[in-house]
Amino acid sequence: MPTPTRTDVPDLTENHTDDWQDGWYAHARHVPSPNFGSRPEGAAITLAVIHSISLPPGIYGGDEIERLFTNQLDWSAHPYFEQIRGAEVSAHFVVRRDGELLQFVSVNDRAWHAGRSSWQGRDNCNDYSVGIELEGLEDTSFEAAQYETLKTLLDALAQRWPIDQIAGHAHIAPGRKRDPGSAFDWAHLQALTGRPATQFAGLDKALDAMHSDTDQRA
Numbered sequence: 001m002p003t004p005t006r007t008d009v010p011d012l013t014e015n016h017t018d019d020w021q022d023g024w025y026a027h028a029r030h031v032p033s034p035n036f037g038s039r040p041e042g043a044a045i046t047l048a049v050i051h052s053i054s055l056p057p058g059i060y061g062g063d064e065i066e067r068l069f070t071n072q073l074d075w076s077a078h079p080y081f082e083q084i085r086g087a088e089v090s091a092h093f094v095v096r097r098d099g100e101l102l103q104f105v106s107v108n109d110r111a112w113h114a115g116r117s118s119w120q121g122r123d124n125c126n127d128y129s130v131g132i133e134l135e136g137l138e139d140t141s142f143e144a145a146q147y148e149t150l151k152t153l154l155d156a157l158a159q160r161w162p163i164d165q166i167a168g169h170a171h172i173a174p175g176r177k178r179d180p181g182s183a184f185d186w187a188h189l190q191a192l193t194g195r196p197a198t199q200f201a202g203l204d205k206a207l208d209a210m211h212s213d214t215d216q217r218a
């Protein structure tokens, strides 16, 4: 039997570099948002922030999230939209209920998802994080397909950026935000990814207790 030559072995490293072009993920649908800025010079991207969003809240499957992140939402189309009228926001990624992945901002750039925030003593989480929105409603369960996409995305991000912390918006903006909410299954995400539990803010019991009874507004 002939010995396989080196060229028979797939070069996974090389294949994986094709997954990213200038911070854009090849396996996402790209919907470029104007709502972004530069990251601070030399900022290492070490944090993934998990959010939840649906527009109007609890209604899934429309194009309102895309419209919000591209400043094309008709604010008068729903009473809830009036409450967020004029918002200029974005996230790097959105995971729809069926697991579809959308990307709005290059990971190389700073998306506008976290707002006033702090994590492990560092303020302004937008500077050094990737923002990932799950289509959903706080305290309502997420779909299996969404966890699968999230796992795949976190693996892909890890090819390029040294992300070693995964936190919810509620963890980095306590008292102000509560997404992705109590129904997000941190243990399931940890099991899927195989990352150490210490990387998941939602698996920190002390932190969770601290946040669970604060005065929280979406």
Ligand SMILES: [Zn+2]
Pocket (backbone or CB within 6 Å): 050, 051, 052, 113, 169, 177, 179
């Ligand atoms: Zn959020």
